[in-house]
Amino acid sequence: MIVPLFSAKPTRIGVDISSTAVKIIQLEKHRGGYRTAAFSTEPLPPGAVQGKSITDTDAVAAALTRATQRARLKGKRLCMAVPTSSAxxxxxxxxxxxxxxxxxxxxxxxxxxxxxxxxxxxxxxxxxxxxxxxxxxxxxxxxxxxxxxxxxxxxxTDNVDSRVAVAEAAGMAVDVIDIESFALQNAYTEILAPTLTPEERSQPVAVFDLGDTTTTLNIFVDDDIVYTREHEGGGQQLTADIAAQYGLSLDEADQRKRDDSLPEDYERKVLQPYLDALAMNVERFIQYYYSESSGNTVNLILLGGGAANTHGATERINNETGVTTRLANPFAALAKGPGVSTEQVARHGTAMLIACGLALRSFD
Ligand SMILES: Nc1ncnc2c1ncn2[C@@H]1O[C@H](COP(=O)(O)OP(=O)(O)OP(=O)(O)O)[C@@H](O)[C@H]1O
Ligand SMILES: [Mg+2]
Structure with missing residues (x-):
């Protein structure tokens, strides 16, 4: 038997370049599952990624460089994704x-x-x-x-080239280019589904990715994807409502929304109307699935994406749809490696689904 003298090749690093941030995660095999070896997210300046296209390579590369420096990564091989709508x-x-x-x-x-x-x-x-x-x-x-x-x-080709250019400008190399919907599917099968009961897994599960500019619905039955649709709109709407109501810049509004530090009348004047619209949209998007695919009744809703953390969203969607609704937090199923911050993981968990799916490409 040959015993390796050096540790095994480092795993690939999953990098999600989204509308608001560069999100990176590296996973390792650990006790029959996976653990987070490195993790970091770095906000992007407004306009660096527009309509899912990279419009400012330098700004995105700078964010990737900062994220990789903070995350204490092993290796330089990246796995990135092109948006589902561009593939x-x-x-x-x-x-x-x-x-x-x-x-x-x-x-x-x-x-x-x-x-x-x-x-x-x-x-x-x-x-x-x-x-x-x-x-x-x-x-x-x-x-x-x-x-x-x-x-x-x-x-x-330009969707791939723009990502390779960002990686190279940050001194890294792209190993794999995936498609976002495949990455989400991977994250579901490997990380989310194992936390469900066999009954839950065998009935339609609706996984929402409530992002900043996009809302994606994927429906899984027996771990297979049976439906996927992208809709415009996301947490950006609530940020804009807050900015308008309190005369704040979009940056300030976003920060105060995340910190839960808004005036007392926020809940009644801004949050409740937003949650009403969100819950109605979730119901509507599920109805589209019924009418387009004559599938069985959705039995469980999992909410991913940063906007899933909006105060009261889970309960409101649960009440509107009558379907059990929970957060889709990949870190509930991932062990935490040394040097990974608990606070970061709690704050950004649901927003990391695609990055997790990409990191999993190390283990194909
Ligand atoms: N604690 C929080 N409470 C409310 N909203 C939050 C919270 N944390 C993040 N958000 C919102 O989630 C959104 C960002 O989520 P996410 O990181 O999933 O988006 P994205 O992946 O950058 O966007 P997209 O998928 O549309 O490209 C923003 O609108 C942000 O304000
Ligand atoms: Mg996203």
């Missing part, structure tokens, strides 16, 4: 896969019809799937087993 992914069935080269040619040709831009302007990748669902459907129809299923994903 195309699809399961394709290939009848005669042939050798690796022929397979790639066929996937490319097949994929081209789903990609709304010229194929030479996209980053494109695919992997063989073990499930072969489409193949089984075909087999049922034709009586014979043919071909394989592949999962293909593509995004415009």
């Amino acid at each position: 195309v992914s699809r399961v394709l069935h290939i009848d005669n896969p042939g050798n690796e080269f022929e397979l790639e040619e066929q996937v490319r040709a097949e994929a081209a019809q789903y990609i709304p831009f010229p194929i030479d302007e996209v980053n494109f990748d695919f992997e063989k799937l073990e499930s072969d669902i489409l193949g089984k459907q075909k087999k049922r129809r034709s009586g014979q087993e043919v071909g394989i299923d592949v999962l293909m994903a593509a995004t415009r």
